[in-house]
Amino acid sequence: MNKQSVMVILCLVAINSTMSPVLGSDPGMLENSGVNFRDKAAIQRGAKWFVNYCLSCHSASYMRYNRLAEDLDLDQDIVLRNLAFADVNIGDTMEIAMRPKDSEAWLGKTPPDLSVISRSRGNDWLFTYLKSFYRDENGGWNNLLLPNPSMPHVFWQLQGIQEPVWSSHDEERVIEHLELTSPGLQSPQEYEQTVRDLVTFLDYLGEPSKLKRKNIGIWVMLFLVVFTLVAYALKVEYWRDVH
Numbered sequence: 001m002n003k004q005s006v007m008v009i010l011c012l013v014a015i016n017s018t019m020s021p022v023l024g025s026d027p028g029m030l031e032n033s034g035v036n037f038r039d040k041a042a043i044q045r046g047a048k049w050f051v052n053y054c055l056s057c058h059s060a061s062y063m064r065y066n067r068l069a070e071d072l073d074l075d076q077d078i079v080l081r082n083l084a085f086a087d088v089n090i091g092d093t094m095e096i097a098m099r100p101k102d103s104e105a106w107l108g109k110t111p112p113d114l115s116v117i118s119r120s121r122g123n124d125w126l127f128t129y130l131k132s133f134y135r136d137e138n139g140g141w142n143n144l145l146l147p148n149p150s151m152p153h154v155f156w157q158l159q160g161i162q163e164p165v166w167s168s169h170d171e172e173r174v175i176e177h178l179e180l181t182s183p184g185l186q187s188p189q190e191y192e193q194t195v196r197d198l199v200t201f202l203d204y205l206g207e208p209s210k211l212k213r214k215n216i217g218i219w220v221m222l223f224l225v226v227f228t229l230v231a232y233a234l235k236v237e238y239w240r241d242v243h
C-alpha cells in the first residue's frame, strides 16, 4: 500500500467517524428537529426544561453537575440553584430520587436513563415523539411513535391537547394527523422551540465533547490535507532520481 492510499483510508475513517448512527426510527414519519449542537443558549434552556419536567422520572447518570457548569459556561452556584434539587452536591451525577421498583409499580415500567437516548433514537425521533402525544378515545395519553406509552404527556399544559383526525384506508381506520383541540400556554411555534431546546440538551447529553471533537476535527482534516501535499511533494522529489 503506498502513502496516498493510506492517506485516502485515513480521510475516509475521519469522515465516517463524524456521522452518528440512528437506530429504530421510521424516517418517513419523523420531523427534522433542526437542532444546532453549537447553540449553547438552547442547551441551557433545554437543561432547565429537562430538570423541571423529566428528571423526576428519568436520570442522566453519566452527567455530573460540575461538568454541566463547565461546558455551558455557567457558575457552579447558578447550576446548583437553577438546575439541581436542594440536597445535591456539585460533583453528583443527575440521578433521580425514585427507586426503580417504585416507578415500575406506579408507571408500569421503569423510565429509562436518558444519558444516551439521543444516540439510540436520534434527534428527529425525540423531537417528533415529544410533539406526537394525543388524547385517545379512552381519555388517556397516547403517542404516534410509541403507542400506549407508560409515560404521560408531561408537557400537556404547555402544548395543549391534541386529538387524532381519522381516515379510512382499505376499511382500516388510520390516524391522518393530530389536531390541537385545546390550546396550551405556549403557541405551536413556542412549543416547537421548547422541544427543540430540550432535544438540543439531550443531544449534548449523548456526547458532551461533541463541540470540542468537531472543532478539533476541522484542524485534523486540514492537517491531513497539508500533510498529503507535503508527502506527495516528497515522493516526487525521491522518485525523480530513480526514473
Ligand code: HEC
Pocket (backbone or CB within 6 Å): 049, 050, 053, 054, 055, 056, 057, 058, 107, 109, 110, 111, 112, 114, 117, 121, 126, 129, 146, 148, 149, 150, 151, 152, 154, 198
Ligand atoms: C412520570 C414519569 C415520567 C416523566 C416525568 C417523563 N417520563 Fe419519559 N418515560 C417514562 C416512562 C415510564 C417511559 C417508558 C415508556 C414506555 O416504554 O412505555 C418513558 C419513556 C421515554 C422515552 C422513550 C424511551 C425509548 O427509547 O423507548 C423518552 C425519549 C422519554 N421518556 C423522554 C422524556 C422526556 C424528554 C421527559 C421530560 C420532558 C420525560 N420523558 C418525562 C416516564 C416519564
